[in-house]
Amino acid sequence: MVINKQKLIILFTVFVDVIGIGVIIPILPFYVESFGASPLMVGLLFGVYSFFSFFSGPLLGSFSDRRGRRPVLIISILSSAIGWLVFASAKSIFFLFLGRIIDGLAAGNFSTAQSYLSxxxxxxxERTTNLGLVGAIFGIGFIIGPMLGGFLGSISETLPFWFVGGLAFLNTVSAFLFLPETLKERQHEKISFNPFSPIKKALKDKKLxxxxxxxxxxxxxxxxxxxIFSLYLEKVFGFGSSTIGLFMAAMGVVMVLNQGIGLKHFWLKYFSEPKLELDMLLICTGGFLLLGSRNLTIMLVGLLIMVLAQSILRVVMTSQAAGGAVLGERGEVLGILSSLSSIGAIAGPLIAGSIFMAHHRLPFVLSAFCMVLAFGVVWFYRRKLKEIKPVDDAGADILP
Known part of the structure; x- marks a missing residue:
């Protein structure tokens, strides 16, 4: 598969976004501590990013459907660079929050990047393969990001943030110079600035x-x-931070290989997207249940199953939504997915952290239950509507 200049710039955009997330994880608590802030502030700084990305996902997606992918990508990448530089040069808690808010608002460009690849x-x-590359970049970013953050942070607490900001500026220049517009059919409806209106619209869409x-x-x-995975490994198996870090890196490697190579050369070769989605939802359910075991071997098998299934599900579910969208509304649809992810990123940890205190297996049981519900929803609607394939018929004969 040839990766052309356009695709390379989009993948670099995703890479910079993910590197930023990975870089901030190991050093944010120490950086915030230097401002005399409490651990609560650390959680709020993580949360404020997800909160504002929830607002920006559908909004930037809608803008890209109406004004084009190129201007939205360039402006959002530049905004992200500014957010990182504000964060790196902050002299007070206010500017730390301002930097995270700016970057959170710019994080909506992820759905626009996916729309561009679609x-x-x-x-x-090819659409599914392109989105699989995005998943592989995610995995690479989560392998490199924390290591890079730890290394640069040992030199200077602010160096990782300056570094990511510099990458974002470089990304802005490359997008401005080499990224053409791809949107041929534009929407002309007014854009709603209510972040809940696209979700309300989505729930009325029987097809999606x-x-x-x-x-x-x-x-x-x-x-x-x-x-709660790190807490689980520490409580049940007594693993320290270095061992847990190796687990995270190994998960990233499996994700990269599965999405970057396995998806195209195995999964899409022998399974159709719709069947793959249902199968992986069930397989992921089993992985979650095995993960809660106190037996190390069973836990490792569950971890491998879960990572393999999750990495495929992310791509296939995104591709099914993109393929089912009207061409001029693809950005909005993927923006809605981004917002729903943000809601999950806020609610999921709160629920899992609460029930973990009662018993270490409960979060995994809850996750498995969510997968069973998701399987039931997809199976029921497909049976009811009798719509198995996406409306995008360009490649209807490609999938087996």
């Missing part, structure tokens, strides 16, 4: 409603599990 795809299979509901349940399950 626009340039010639058929369903199962995609939205199952995506939210999947996000709730995944972020809930991720938030």
């Amino acid at each position: 626009d340039i795809a010639k058929n369903d299979k 409603r199962p995609n939205y509901i199952s995506w939210f349940l999947f996000g709730l399950a995944a972020t809930g599990m991720q938030s």
